[in-house]
Amino acid sequence: MGPPRSPTACGSLPPEGASFALGRPGGKTDQGLARWASQPAQTRGRLHAEAPAPTRSDHQRDRDRIVHSSAFRRLVYKTQVFLNHEGDLFRTRLTHSLEVAQLGRSIARSLRLNEDLVEAICLAHDLGHTPFGHAGQDALNACMREWGGFEHNLQSLRVVDRLEERYPGFDGLNLTFETREGILKHCSRANAERIEQREPGGIAQRFLRGEQPSLEAQLCNLADEIAYNAHDVDDGVRSGLIDMEQLMAVPLFARYHALTLAQYPDIALLPHGPRRLLYDTIRRMLSDQVYDVVAATQARLAEADPADAQAVRSAPPLVGFSAAMRAESTQLKRFLFQNLYRHPQVVQTTELAQTVVRELFAIYLARPQEMKPRFAERAQEAGDATALARVACDFVAGMTDRYAAREHARLTGRQLLA
16 A cells, blocks of 8 residues: 555545655664564655654654643543542543553563554544543534534544644644554544545555554554553542442452452551552552453464564454453443443533533534634634534534633533532
């Protein structure tokens, strides 16, 4: 396949006639990386040609641009399950992204994959998330149903392709093909076909062909799941909405809980003993999941024996849990869904958050001048209702929890989220 010509995501269109600049030449495997890893010197390039950085690979450069982006900084005030005002120690999208990156790099190093690419994808994977976690995403998707819908993976891609405004030569961050492909971890066929029209042979092609992304992208998807489950256990207990007695019904948790008690039978006598017991249980659970992924993936790679990174695409998914660990992880997810995400207190807050998002979107659609100047200017230039709705969607999606709550109170005179 040749280099893609014009990346886009849900209306994020590059200049007509733009073409990717190929990465630095070189067919050799980078020292230390497995032959099936994404080789930094063989990147499929960027939308806009740039001279190589003298001290960094292209994927290191991607990571650095993500860390310095405005969207990344805003993640500190975007939440997972608990809203930003509900407690200072609950996870935010920023702390979650850092935890995903840490897990991803640990696994990538053991598998001799491209750690810098893994880190870049992990740090960028939630850039398109709305305020108020999945509640905000669901509300914004409902608001946008008439105009193409909303999906946070597509929005993350839109952020790095267009919405960041930091460079005089182009919109977005001008990331490499490999990082952008990893960010787009889910995509409907309809969206894939739209992207493929503007980027032939590009990041959406794998969805149309039924192929796999790079091993690094596969790894980031799994690291996201591992981190999410573990920290929701921690935050759920910290909040008092679930307790360790309930968690004993989850085999994955109960096993490591028992191991901690076996090694530290007097842990309850220590200061903050229950917290130490919870932390150590989660630590053991995380560690064994990492070891399981490494062992199971190594076995699949040995069986598939892909010749290089390109051969990975036509293979079945190769990065994953063993069958036993997958079953236990699924049980944990079901427990969290039933006992935490559907807890009456969480549901009540979710409904208020969705009201905020819906009403903000409606106000900006009717009165675009209420948005920040650069979005109001884009709204004035919108040629039709779809383009106007996308501008309002971009503005709301980029908000932090507290900014959305404050804007809603300013515009409606009602403070729903104190």
